[in-house]
Amino acid sequence: MGTNSLTKQEDVEEAPDVRAYDPFDYEIHSDPYPTYAWMREHAPLYRNEERDFWAVSRYADVKDVLRNASLFSNRNGISLEPELWGPEAVKTSLFLAMDPPEHGAHRGLVGSMFTPNRVNVLEQRIRELARERLEPLRDLERFDFAAEYAAALPNDVLCEMLGVPADDWDQIRADTDQLNQRADGSDERGPSSVAAALRLADYFVDLVKHMRRHPGDNVTTTMIEAEVNGAKHTDSEIVAFLFLMISAGNESTGKTIGNAWYHGWLLPDIQHQGLNGRADDWVKETLRYDSASQMTARTVTRDTVIHGVELKAGARIAALPASGNRDERVFPHADRFDLDRDTSQIISYGRGPHHCLGSALANLEMRIALEEIGAVVEGYEIDFAHSRRVHSPHQRGFAALPCTVRHRAKPLPPAA
Template identity: 30%
Template sequence: MTAVLPDVDPFSPEFLADPYPAHELLREAGPVVHLERYGIHASARHAPVRAALHDPEAFCSSAGVGISDFRKEQPWRPPSLLLEADPPEHTRARRVVAGVLSAAAMRRLTEAFTAAADELVARLAHGAPFDAMAELALVYPLRVFSDAVGVPEDGREHLLQYARMVFNTFGPRNELFENAVAGAGPTREWVDQQCREENLRPGGMGAQIHARAAAEGFSPDDAAMLVRSFLSAGVDTTVHGLGNALWCLARHPDQYTLLRADPGLARAAFEEVLRYEAPVQTFFRTTTRPVALDGVEIGGGEKVLLFLGAAGRDPRQWSDPDAFDVTRRATGHVGFGFGIHACVGMAMARLEGEAVLTALARHVARIEPAGEPRRMLNNTLRGLETLPLRLVPGPA
């Protein structure tokens, strides 16, 4: 039997501000539950979430990865050729973008990303209070990611507004959704224009996507949509991944002491942040046929909400899951998704996270809270609007 939860609203301000008590309720109610308020199924346990992500034939993305069913209603924008597509169309599109984000490409970016993180952190390690969201977590990805893609400097702030809008529209048409799309015309127009080949820096990743897309037979308009998908997912998620990392390290000084003693833990520490305080909390899938998920029968054509953030703290998968531990082997978390739709830019996000955390270990003796942070509410993302911190300098 599927547990029916009539009172759980995963898109309410209260839930979004502090989802973890409700996550525990969802996990303990069963492997799959029914959220009566929206008439949808949901899973918050690691094993069924991972299983659904790993089965795109039964749990499709082409009907939308939000609550809207593209087979029944018109999407507010043309669907992504990556995020909202299934094989074989998705396979062809992902091959284009993945080819640009190869291991060799990441190696070529490492020096520039590391130098930018080192310079920024060294400048902010002055011991005075500052907003770590505005001056570090936001500034760094917006600079290095946009430079790598070849986006012009003027107007880059639109990338943040666009991504926030996209992730809010994966939820129901609540206040967050409506506020996100209200007056968004200029932002959408700017992003659409920057995705065109003639507006991207020659040799950058955006231009490379256009070249590879043309070789695969994509039209210029479809190539621009591939760049759009990359831009919409490549900035805001990393912004909040870095913000969450800074907040976790400030709240757990013992863990920062471990990182400072061994900067080689930077990659593992960033993975632990993605498990413990996932920037992307949820995604939907739609069943293509009747299917059993962890022994629970779900009908065909049903929306299923997958709680990535809750899966990251499932005690069935992780020992002491509510503890933040930079020495933990967090391999297997679903913070980047899983399967064929796993985040195509995760290698770049990992590079950025490792570069910033390594720079902190090099220049900062202590990370101290300097006031209460202000939470950002978003139908899909978990992050902070402001984060007052002090970075107390110390010798390497």
């Protein structure tokens, strides 16, 4: 890597024995952090021979990979799954599988719609959607926090922005949940995932055709009418964009809300503070401590040396931002959930040209979600025995998180 901050790899011969890092392994999905800690200390450049990729786990290394698009390219996509990796990745991921300057030309078409100023205008509408989702839950002592609220709210917001009719929102969310599921140890889609992908593809094709005939004030219409280098997007490119928005923007936000709720259950003091005015700090520390976004892949564009090991051009490398956020070199007492922590250096949303387009929107949605439920709920317990994790190489979180709640005798005043 030339004059970079990466140091020579430690001797792993005498490192304590630990299970291999495999992002498709259900045990990793259950708790990846002990493995990440071992990697940071003993194998900061980790090799998985079976799946043919390298992985970096330290904060500085992850940040370098994310920022240096000329050396670590998106041209083959960001997923290690065989059907999503390779030169055809652009067909399913659009600008997420592009490098600058092409990446900027496509991303810039909708980038202005996700700036903090534009997003803040949506606050009242997001609160309305949150309250609509909470309304049928207000009198229930038991409900599924993940499915009925945490995943539903960001899906509602994004579907509305894309112009998806409200009657279809729940089906979009259900199919998105299935889309990213993998069997234990498998890097290929199962039958339910394939079926969900086909349903979504058919739906998006019909949506684009409808929007071409009946344009509206939404992000999909913006993509249809925009031009890049004098040419408009094809239907297939817009469908790829819709998949990107739904799977990347929707999933991470809902899963992180669920992760915050989970850690509030494990840590009653965090739960109490989070439900009583510290929702924003609850969100930010969850993004650091247990973000839904765990891994993203890149292609090495030229021979380089990392931690004393030569990587050849074309090698696959996985960057682990969730591990970087637990690096003691940057975050003291990193394994402690601390609402008073400075989280300004977190890399949950990436760095560089591919920094998450929807980060401002996600932050707002997550804060509102926890503020609004905190206004009506004073405490809760999770029925962990009946919870269900998502099994994805990229996303960590819950598909089901049943809980019992204690409602406030008098709901708190609505947030400003």
